Amino acid sequence: MRDKKDFGCNIVLIGFMGAGKSTIAGTLSEMYGLEVVEMDQLISERENMSIPMIFETRGEEYFRNLETELLIELQDRKNVVISCGGGVPMRERNVAEMKKNGRVALLSASPEVILERVKDSHDRPVIEGRKNVEYIRSLMEKRREKYMAAADFIVNTDKKSAEEICRELVEKLEECNKIIK
Ligand SMILES: Nc1ncnc2c1ncn2[C@@H]1O[C@H](COP(=O)(O)OP(=O)(O)OP(=O)(O)O)[C@@H](O)[C@H]1O
Numbered sequence: 001m002r003d004k005k006d007f008g009c010n011i012v013l014i015g016f017m018g019a020g021k022s023t024i025a026g027t028l029s030e031m032y033g034l035e036v037v038e039m040d041q042l043i044s045e046r047e048n049m050s051i052p053m054i055f056e057t058r059g060e061e062y063f064r065n066l067e068t069e070l071l072i073e074l075q076d077r078k079n080v081v082i083s084c085g086g087g088v089p090m091r092e093r094n095v096a097e098m099k100k101n102g103r104v105a106l107l108s109a110s111p112e113v114i115l116e117r118v119k120d121s122h123d124r125p126v127i128e129g130r131k132n133v134e135y136i137r138s139l140m141e142k143r144r145e146k147y148m149a150a151a152d153f154i155v156n157t158d159k160k161s162a163e164e165i166c167r168e169l170v171e172k173l174e175e176c177n178k179i180i181k
């Protein structure tokens with residue numbers, strides 16, 4: 001691990017399920033000594049329930065409110081990599097909250113690559129039972145506008161290693177910081 005790097009803000013990773021948010025958060029943490037908050041994991045730990053179980057027993061709205069509360073809680077921090085749940089940018093309020101002290105990186109991937117990455121796991125209730133390219137493409141299309149509106153910059157992850165993605169992300173983040181400062 002390198003010395004801790006000070007970005008002066010949080011790094012917020014958004015993108016479709018399987019785009020690589022958790023993977024890239026982990027690699028950014030190793031490369032730059034940053035703390036990671038994995039939103040799904042933290043919510044799940046606090047509720048003492050898996051995400052599918054929260055959806056089933058408390059409902060999606062309850063889960064979505066927990067996501068908003070967590071983003072607000074993280075506003076006092078910096079140099080935290082926030083690996084968002086895939087649905088976080090769908091709420092305008094969430095986007096406003098994450099932008100208060102975060103730069104938002106949209107990780108993108110093709111539907112074919114996403115399918116390949118998610119096909120063997122069963123912890124994504126939004127696509128469970130519908131894991132095919134057509135469904136993934138149509139859900140991506142529905143979400144595209146909101147993802148794009150939330151993003152400060154985009155990093156495509158198809159056919160790139162995690163380290164390559166992180167280097168590109170940090171370059172774009174630093175450009176973005178220059179413009180915003
Ligand atoms: N650049 C990459 N190249 C190859 N495989 C990758 C890459 N990034 C992620 N993966 C693999 O794809 C799968 C999904 O990645 P990951 O869990 O990081 O996605 P995510 O965006 O966090 O998904 P979710 O929104 O469901 O939490 C994992 O098995 C991971 O190892």
Ligand SMILES: O=C(O)C1=C[C@@H](O)[C@@H](O)[C@H](O)C1
Nearest residue numbers: 040051085086087124125126
């Ligand atoms: O895209 C979504 O709506 C979701 C993605 C996951 O990260 C989880 O937050 C949950 O399964 C919902």
Ligand SMILES: [Mg+2]
Nearest residue numbers: 021022023083
């Ligand atoms: Mg994840």
